[in-house]
Amino acid sequence: MIQINLRSLIGSPILTEDQITTGEVTDAFVDLLEQRIVKFNVDWTMERRQVSGSEENLPFSQISEFTPHWLIVAEEIGETAGLDLVPMSEGANVLALGDLLDHSLFDRQGNCLGTLCDLFFDRDDGAISGYEVVPPEEDRLSMILPPGSDWELEEKGIVISDQSKAAMLEGRLHVSSWEEEREEEELEGQYEAPSPRRRTVQPDSFDLQRGQGVVTVAQFDPEALVDELANE
Numbered sequence: 001m002i003q004i005n006l007r008s009l010i011g012s013p014i015l016t017e018d019q020i021t022t023g024e025v026t027d028a029f030v031d032l033l034e035q036r037i038v039k040f041n042v043d044w045t046m047e048r049r050q051v052s053g054s055e056e057n058l059p060f061s062q063i064s065e066f067t068p069h070w071l072i073v074a075e076e077i078g079e080t081a082g083l084d085l086v087p088m089s090e091g092a093n094v095l096a097l098g099d100l101l102d103h104s105l106f107d108r109q110g111n112c113l114g115t116l117c118d119l120f121f122d123r124d125d126g127a128i129s130g131y132e133v134v135p136p137e138e139d140r141l142s143m144i145l146p147p148g149s150d151w152e153l154e155e156k157g158i159v160i161s162d163q164s165k166a167a168m169l170e171g172r173l174h175v176s177s178w179e180e181e182r183e184e185e186e187l188e189g190q191y192e193a194p195s196p197r198r199r200t201v202q203p204d205s206f207d208l209q210r211g212q213g214v215v216t217v218a219q220f221d222p223e224a225l226v227d228e229l230a231n232e
Contacts, residue, residue, distance in 0.1 A: 101118065119132070
């Protein structure tokens, strides 16, 4: 399952299948009850706007392909695109950047657990697999918060349950982005060629015994050769 971190998509261009740019992603709408991305907020190139339904946002279901550099949509999204914007649950959608990310995270006792800085989702159905949380202590590594439907969005920040807090602190969830998986695939594709088989046998080294004369190679003298042939 390929995971995508939302931050990597912000500002990504949206292209049609014939490589025509129609806009760029500016934010994502999250259904908190389903913990799923249902649509993307888009800064459309107005003369090439693709969505003609009830809203200007891009439904998740209308994206045919995610890549590390852009999103691909069909040449024609269709008049009924707005119907896909209705979430299956009755929960209200919230903006990922506007309402979730960069907000403080608290437990039920009011202790600050860190800051929500990114989220990871499945590229096939938009299901959120985890949230990256930066602890308040600078010397601690980021943690992964599992998705939960019992969050409370308050003015001070986001309040999570004790169960979600425990899962995050114990590191029960690990999420890798598509960039990490692509690097792993590249490493797996690399190999070292075996050393070529020797075509000749390397002679054993030896030492000259003391007093043994050194045999040198005779020097070629072309003038002496001419004289020798003349005498014959």
